[in-house]
Amino acid sequence: MNRLRHTKKIVQKHKSRGMRTALAAAVLMTAALSGCSGNAEEPAPSSPAAGGQAGEGSIPADKSFKIKVMSWQGPQEQYGPAYNAAFDEYMKLHPNVKIEHLYQPLANNGYDKLLDTQFVSHEAPDAMQLNKYSMRKYADQDYLALLDGPMQQLSAYNDSAARWVDTFAGGEKGFTTLKSFNKYGAITSIPVDGGPGANPVQPFYYNKDMFDKAGIAELPETWAELIEACRKLEAAGFDALAADGNRFMQWITTYVGNQLEPGHVPGLFEEKYRIPELKGDMDAIALLTGKYKADNPVEAAELAIIKDFSQYWQDGWAAVNEDQAKQAFLLGKTAMYMSGNWDYSYFEQNVKGFAFGIIPFPVITKETTPFASEMLPVAGDQQSYGWSVNKDLENDPDKLKVVIDLFQFLTGKETQKKMSDAGVFVPVVSGVSTPDKVKPFIATANNKIPTVDIFSGPLFALANDNKAILQVYLTTDEDTAGTMERLHQQAATNARKKASDALDAEGGVPNQIEILQQSLDKQKADNAPAAVVQSTTDSLNVAKLKLELYKQYAEPLLK
Amino acid sequence: MAVQSAARGQRKKTGRIGRAAGYGFVLPAVLFTVLFEYYPMLDGIFHSFYRWNGSTVEKFVGLDNFAEIFRDGVFWTSVKNMLFFLFFQIVLMIPTIAACIVLFRIKNSKMQYVYRILLCVPMIIPGIVTMLLWQFMYNPQYGFLNQLLDVLGLQQLQQLWLGDPALAKWCLIFIGFPWIGTIAALIYLAGLQNVDGSVWDAAAIDGAGPVKKALFIELPLLKGQFKLNLVTVLAGTVTGYGLQLVVTNGGPGFATLVPGLYMYQRAFGSGTSDYGYASAVGLILFVIALAISAISIKYIRSEE
Amino acid sequence: MDRIEQDVRWGTPASVRLRKPARPRAWGELAKHAFMILVCLLLLYPFALMLQMSVKDTEQIMYEFFRISSPYHFDNYARAWSEVGPMIKNSVVMAGGSALISIFITAAAGYGFGKLKFPGKEPLYWIVFAKMMLPGVMNLIPSFVLAWKLGLLNSYWAVILFAVGGAQPFWVFVMRTFVAGQPQELFDSAKVDGAGEARIFWHIALPLLRPVLSLSALNVFLGVWNDYIWPLVTIQSFDKRPITTGLAYLSSTHVGDYGPLMAGYVIASVPLFLLFAFGMKQFVQGLTGGAVKL
Structure with missing residues (x-):
């Protein structure tokens, strides 16, 4: 036992050293990259791409590079080929770079599990696509490079004098959510395709023939109309919707919750804490302090809306995965299926025997619940997923340069235009027109709430078995109060853990503050x-405010 | 004198070589056991007193994990499910015994041999295939069961099977129908063969009926084999979760969740890596399994 | 424990058969056959379904579930083979490697513990032996962490080394018992000839152990072959996956492609079928060897 404890200590030491290197690396990266492009304050005449012409980037030309990138965009789907074409073009531009695009489907949690093992064994790809939850997990474990440095530089593939971060739709503000999702408050993710990220509500694909047979003349625009349509479909003998027990659970709670009482949780705290970066922390503290109770009426309303909807889902939905649900729609067994633009080409090619169309996610009105804000989130105002860069690359600055250059290429206007047309997605950079096919997915007159302001159900968000608890609620006669009690039990336990982790001197917020402070000092010293x-200062201020929040509310309760 | 001491020297030398060789032979086995068996076991026990996520968070929390487990409704649900499975797994040992007795009584030895081989066939199919196959058979839209009911005109009996929380547990029990375990069967058959032939003669003279004969002759003879299989079933059901992991992942809801799977999910589920908590669940299962192992050793030995 | 292993036999010994009571009523015999036939049918029909679905396309499976009619889609097998073939290779390498390494290590230890004398032998033996009584349920997570610290994740070695470790307690116990039961003279005469321990082990102990070796090799092989959870957490690259996790993965990504999936299941069953066909007796003993493990 003693020896074990000793080993622990050594591991601990290594760990804190790891933390410290994080800041050094962030600085290093800035230095390394300033070689290839000037900085925002004083765009030197030779900048974008010193020596080369704009649009070609500048990477070490005398060395050859082999870059591995991984995504869940398979070659059969529409995004995969769009990416592959862009990679091919980049390789043509830079014959000394070889890009290998690995494909790993998300199904059965396979993508995350693969990365889990690859990161710990340092065999992870050089860059990988991540959603914000995985991004948080890996960034917090120090596996991802912090990208603020390069983001503050000019992009080699953009002719304007804007910093790379400003070329994205929504600019630096568009990264608020992503930044709040890791302990450093840093950008750790480069958006390339505006899939589910640019689009905070998924639409329904629908079977036009079934809608006709059921006598639905007009597509539903409000939630009440959607339910009415479901009733008609059911009366005509159709299952209205193909649901699944996993991904759909996440989506439906998010998209219904999005529309209810914005500012609901922040309203429980003083003005100064009400910033988007602290949303998750306010959720936890609201639960811990009992400000947010197990019978919260807004979250209860959310659950009731979903339960009412669930009677129109296909039989046995709780036991199927998203691919099986998709099959049910494809084979004409259900009238609707919720999915994003990334399935568009798949349905175009594979739907046989009926015509399909798209219904944007309906707006919930006061007719359905008094808590309805009657607004949908603004499409694409927040970046919410993208590509992260393996931290191990910091040991190979040349290769890192190439990877950054590759992503600057992918987010250049020209490439974005080609990719979004081929992939049918929303371009992530401003100044590129959105493909017509994707417009029905994003544009409704009701998209009005800034994404950072939307409501999240803290009970659902913090309970680790949330999907299973929701399944129980929807498939048995368990009532809303009992379900919320169950969610609350788990969420409160996790909130307590989260608070105690945050206050922990070694791995918590105090440590982050220390790291950020050192980082700032170093940056200042290095000019x-x-x-x-500025961006480090901002992160530091957020971290300080976060600590204040936890100290004020959580610390007294944890003692 | 000189010869003697030389001989002694020789003996000493071979003794030393023998000794070194002895270690050479056994050390690999000892090292493998210690490194890949004991170390993980002790490490697991150690970490069940930690809040630990595998990387950045590692904090001693004493008995907090256990306190949390006791308050954790999901854990108790999984224990209830485990007891359900345990009960039926024990009851469902009967078909195998019955089949073995019938098989053993068949006089045509060629046919007996053929049946034995047929009973072994499921073992050449990888277990995963059987599970996936059954998962398909339960599919409500195009699975075997609902298609069969359709053909028989019994549409009103069609079910959601694995999609119905009330039915999912029963569906898992039904996997493996008609519940003939190949290994258990082989063990029972070996037991029956081992019996002194004179008991059969005595039975024949008594003119006992087939059921009576089974109850009073064959079953008592199979007691040792039964105990052996029982212990396998007990330990397997308490700690096992492969079936649930593959077929239902514990769902719908928590309908088929068992403690082993809960441990797995808390450690390797999406978005969580609560290794400390999972280790604590593991330690509880470990203690139960250890008790079963201890009791079984005593119980099996006591009668042999 | 030994008793059970040795008594699983094919065919009934003649002595037992003769003494079975003569039952004049033929219908009683018939009933027994009917019962056994029913049991076998129920036991085997899922696999028959698997076979018949493996040559159909999705439409045929959905709309003509119980019929099998042309066109037969044998191309399902070609499609399945391209995916399942590499998995079979991986499984064979991992299961075979584990079996091979573990028999050498356990046999050596069995010989060392059974026939050699050296200080500390008994305590060392007890360390190995005692693990047999300790359940392994909580090993999963720490083993995973250990595999990572040793840099084994995503390689065959993660499976092989841990399988070898897991095989030690029981099979060292069996080998030691077996070696200790062999007459001492065999070993002594070789020693007189001046043979070293290594040669004695190789030329005398190993040949003697042959029946136990094949039993143990098969048992370890089957254990790895059917293992799902350990490779699931340690082997994630697609090109290294064994059949267990590979098939589960295919079934979740090729939804609706039932024909090729079933063909894949059939293909994955072939290696054990071959093993069964060529070494029936050993195969069955290997199975029960595992059952006795408890």
């Missing part, structure tokens, strides 16, 4: 570009 210093 880093003002924008970089």
Whole structure:
């Protein structure tokens, strides 16, 4: 036992060293990259791409590079080929770079599990597509490179004098959510395709023939109309919707919750804490302090809306996965299926025997619940997923340069235009027109709430078995109060853990503050570009406010 | 004198070589056991007193994990499910015994041999295939069961099977129908063969009926084999979760969740890596399994 | 424990058969056959379904579930083979490697513990032996962490080394018992000839152990072959996956492609079928060897 404890100590030591290197690396990266492009404050005449012409980037030309990138975009789907074409083009531009695009489907949690093992064994790809939850997990475990440095520089593939981060739709503000999702408050993710990320509500694909047979003349625009349509479909003998027990659970709670009482949780706290970066922390503290109770009426309303909807889902939905649900729609067994634009080409090619169309997610009105805000989130105002870069690359600055250059290429206007047309997605950079096919997915007159302001159900968000608990609620006669009690039990336990982790001197917020402070000092000493210093200062201030929040509310309760 | 001491020297030398060789032979086995068996076991016990996520968070929390487990409704649900499975797994040992007795009584030895081989066939199919196959058979839209009911005109009996929380547990029990375990069967058959032939003669003279004969002759003879299989079933059901992991992942809801799977999910589920908590669940299962192992050793030995 | 292993036999010994009571009523015999036939049918029909679905396309499976009619889609097998073939290779390498390494290590230990004398032998033996009584349920997570620290994740070695470790307690126990039961003279005469321990082990102990070796090799092989959870957490690259996790993965990504999936299941069953066909007796003993493990 003693020996074990000793080993622990050594591991611990290594760990804190790891934390410290994080900041050093962030600085290093800035330095390394400033070689290839100037900085925002003083765009030197030779910048974008010193020596080369704009649109070609500048990477070490005398060395050859082999870059591995991984995504869940398979070659059969529409995004995969769009990416592959862009990679091919990049390789043509830079014959000394070889890009290998690995494909790993998300199904059965396979993508995350693969990365889990690859990261710990340091065999992970150089860059990988991540959603914000996985991004948080890996960033917090120090597996991802912090990208603020390069983001504050000019992009080699953009002719304007804007910093890379400003070329994205929504600019630096568009990264607020992503930044709040890791302990450093840093950008750790480069958006390339505006899939589910640019689009905070997924629409329904629907079977036009079934809608006709059921006598639905007009497509539903409000939630009440959607339920009415479901009733008609059911009366005509059709299952209205193909649901699944996993991904759909996540979506439906998010998209219904999005529309209810914005600012609901922040309203429980003083003005100064009400910033988007602290949303998750306010959720936890609201639960811990009992400000947010197990019988919260807004979350109860959310659950009741979903339960009412669930009677129109296909039989046995709780036991199927998203692919099986998709099959049910494809084979004409259900009238609707919720999915994003990334399935568009698949349905175009594979739907046989009926015509399909798209219904944007309906707006919930006061007719359905008094808590309805009667607004949908603004499409694409927040980046919410993208590609992260393996931290191990920091040991190979040349290769890192190439990877960054590749992503600057992918987010250049020209490439974005080609990719979004081929992949049918929303371009992530501003100044590129959205393909017509994707418009029905994003544009409704009701998209009005800024994404950072939307309501999240803290009970659902913090309970680790949330999907299973929801399944029980929807498939048995368990009532809303009992379900919320169950969610609350788990969520409160997790909130307590989260608070105690945050206050932990070694791995918590105090440690982050220390790291950020050191990072800032170093940046100042090294005369880093003002924008970089500013972004570190911002992160530091958020971290300080976070600590204050936890100290004020959580600390007294944990003692 | 000189010869003697030389001989002694020789003996000493071979003794030393023998000794070194002895270690050479056994050390690999000892090292493998210690490194890949004991170390993980002790490490697991150790970490069940930690809040630990495998990387950045590692904090001693004493008995907090256990306290949390006791308050954790999901854990108790999984224990209830485990007891359900345990009960039926024990009851469902009967078909195998019955089949073995019938098989053993068949006089045509060629046919007996053929049946034995047929009973072994499921073992050449990888277990995973059987599970996936059954998962398909339960599919409500195009699975075998609902298609069969359709053909028989019994549409009103069609079910959601695995999609119905009330039915999912029963569906898992039904996997493996008609519940003939190949290994258990082989063990029972070996037991029956081992019996002194004179008991059969005595039975024949008595003119006992087939059921009576089974109850009073064959079953008592199979007691040792039964105990052996029982222990396998007990330990397998308490700690096992492969079936649930593959076929239902514990769902719908928590309908088929068992403690082993809960341990797995808390450690490797999406978005969580609560290794400390999972280790604590593991330690509880470990203690139960250890008790079963201890009791079984005593219980099996006591009668042999 | 030994008793059970040795008594699983094919065919009934003649002595037992003769003494079975003569039952004049033929219908009683008939009933027994009917019962056994029913049991076998129920036991085997899922696999028959699997076979018949493996040559159908999705439409045929959905709309003509119980009929099998042309066109037969044998191309399902070609499609399945391209995916399942590499998995079979992986499974064979991992299961075969584990079996091979573990028999050498356990046999050596069995010989060392059974016939050699050296200080500390008994305590060392007890360390190995005692693990047999300790359940392994909580090993999963720490083993995973250990595999990672040793840099084994995503390689065959993660499976092989842990399988070898898991095989030690029981099979060292069996080998030691077996070696200790062999007459001492065999070993002594070789020693007189001046043979070293290594040669004695190789030329005398191993040949003597042959029946136990094949039993143990098969048992370890089957254990790895059917293992799902351990490779699931340690082997994630697609090109290294064994059949267990590979098939589960295919079934979740090729939804609706039932024909090729079933063909894949059939293909994955072939290696054990071959093993069964060529070494029936050993195969069955290997199975029960595992059952006795408890």
